[in-house]
Amino acid sequence: MTTAIFRLAGRLQMIQASVDPINEEFELNGKTYRLDQVNWDVPTSGTVYGTLLNYQGNIETLGDTLFQEPYIQPPKAPILYIKPKNTWLGSGVNIPLPSDLEELEVGAALGIVIGKTATRVSKEKAIDYIAGYTIVNDISVPHTSYFRPAVKQKARDGFCPIGPWIVEQHEILNPDALSIRVYVNGKLKQENNTANLIRPIPQLIQDVTEFMTLYEGDVLLVGVPENAPVVRDHDLVRIEIEGIGALENRIVSEGQLIGGVNL
Numbered sequence: 001m002t003t004a005i006f007r008l009a010g011r012l013q014m015i016q017a018s019v020d021p022i023n024e025e026f027e028l029n030g031k032t033y034r035l036d037q038v039n040w041d042v043p044t045s046g047t048v049y050g051t052l053l054n055y056q057g058n059i060e061t062l063g064d065t066l067f068q069e070p071y072i073q074p075p076k077a078p079i080l081y082i083k084p085k086n087t088w089l090g091s092g093v094n095i096p097l098p099s100d101l102e103e104l105e106v107g108a109a110l111g112i113v114i115g116k117t118a119t120r121v122s123k124e125k126a127i128d129y130i131a132g133y134t135i136v137n138d139i140s141v142p143h144t145s146y147f148r149p150a151v152k153q154k155a156r157d158g159f160c161p162i163g164p165w166i167v168e169q170h171e172i173l174n175p176d177a178l179s180i181r182v183y184v185n186g187k188l189k190q191e192n193n194t195a196n197l198i199r200p201i202p203q204l205i206q207d208v209t210e211f212m213t214l215y216e217g218d219v220l221l222v223g224v225p226e227n228a229p230v231v232r233d234h235d236l237v238r239i240e241i242e243g244i245g246a247l248e249n250r251i252v253s254e255g256q257l258i259g260g261v262n263l
Helices: 056-067 201-209
Strands: 004-005 014-019 023-029 030-032 048-052 081-082 095-097 108-114 130-137 158-169 178-185 187-191 220-221 236-241 245-253
Touching: 014 130, 030 056, 108 178, 108 201, 108 236, 130 220, 130 236, 158 245
Parallel strands: 048 220, 095 245
Antiparallel strands: 004 014, 004 158, 014 023, 023 030, 048 081, 108 130, 108 220, 130 158, 178 187, 178 236, 236 245
16 A cells, blocks of 8 residues: 545545555545545645656657757757646546537646755755655647747646645655556557656756745646647546556536536
8 A cells, every 4th residue: 555645525634545556446544445436636736837848759759840940959948837726627527628629638747746845956855855746637739839838728727637646755766767658448548657758857856946946735747758649528538657546537528517517
């Protein structure tokens, strides 16, 4: 069993419990529950920062494009963006498909949950500032340009499922070697590993906190692997990250939803 913290729908307080990421169960008050027996809320409360182009495959996929206008060269510093509060959803909650779109991109990301105020943190001490890790689905409208912040593509309502829980930092021995898998309707559509990060987690924290402060509860996404799967109405999306568990949400046309609930 693994120690994790989470929040259930309708309850403000965080709960610490023993979880089984493989069998997708947790123990609470002497009883064992399956993930699908409860309603989940988002287990985080701080700002969620996404990171662009942090997998080796991202750079390889863009190829010569990075050396043309407007980029000229590969990025020398982390490229960040924010997933605002309107995008957050709990595990199991339906992701709204906007009425003007037919498909969305899945963004399987490991989320680093910050444990204390981090300013100018060295990579050697970065682990001390991590409270734990969670799974994030950085949903986007498919787009090709990285030159301007993709607010319209990334910040729509319900475009950032998070959870189901935060696995405490000490439970993950090497976060820079975790397998990540994406399943759509039960079929494996994407597989990668955090070993392929351009900036491993300690380096990413050092580079980000060099110019901005991260606060307790903030979430820093390590990035989204290349070749993101495309999903459509009614598709069931499942993201698995080794040692943490699985985040599962269904895509549902926004015309059939009110607050993420089927009409």
